[in-house]
Amino acid sequence: MADEKKKEKSDKKLSKGVEKLVDEVSKLSVLELSDLVNALQDKLGVSAMPIAAATPAAQEGDAKAAGDEAGGGAANQTVVLTAIGENKISAIKAIREIDQNIGLKEAKDMTESLPAEILKDAKADDAKEAAEKLKAAGCTVELK
Secondary structure (H helix, E strand, O other), X not given: OHHHHHHHHHHOOOOHHHHHHHHHHHXXXXXXXXXXXXXXXXXXXXXOOXXXXXXXXXXXXXXXXXXXXXXXXXXXXXXEEEEOOOXXXXXXXXXXXXXXXXXXXXXXXXXXXXXXXXXXXXXXXXHHHHHHHHHHOOOEEEEO
């Protein structure tokens, strides 16, 4: 069955230029692919983020702003990552779970240039939840 799928895909005619690109891209590591995607996004002025995923984040930001104007909620806090534990990958995953807008490379860079602000001006509950996720990943966190 897998051979049939490969044959179906190979039946599609690609230009020689596209075939060369596919061959070269398939040789890249995951980090190199991430760099390639970021470079293409910058050069072309586009984003790989689906529009449907961006909309709830924008609505959440509008709701937070409306709540702040109404005087609701406690003082805002900033979550600062001061040290990562032994498992750097867990720290990167936790950072990306807290803020889905942070890319893999950006999260990796945050773990390498400490201290790093993970959340800025977040509600106290959100900041506490983010700090717990980072602590569960073995990180040392500071709330300001």
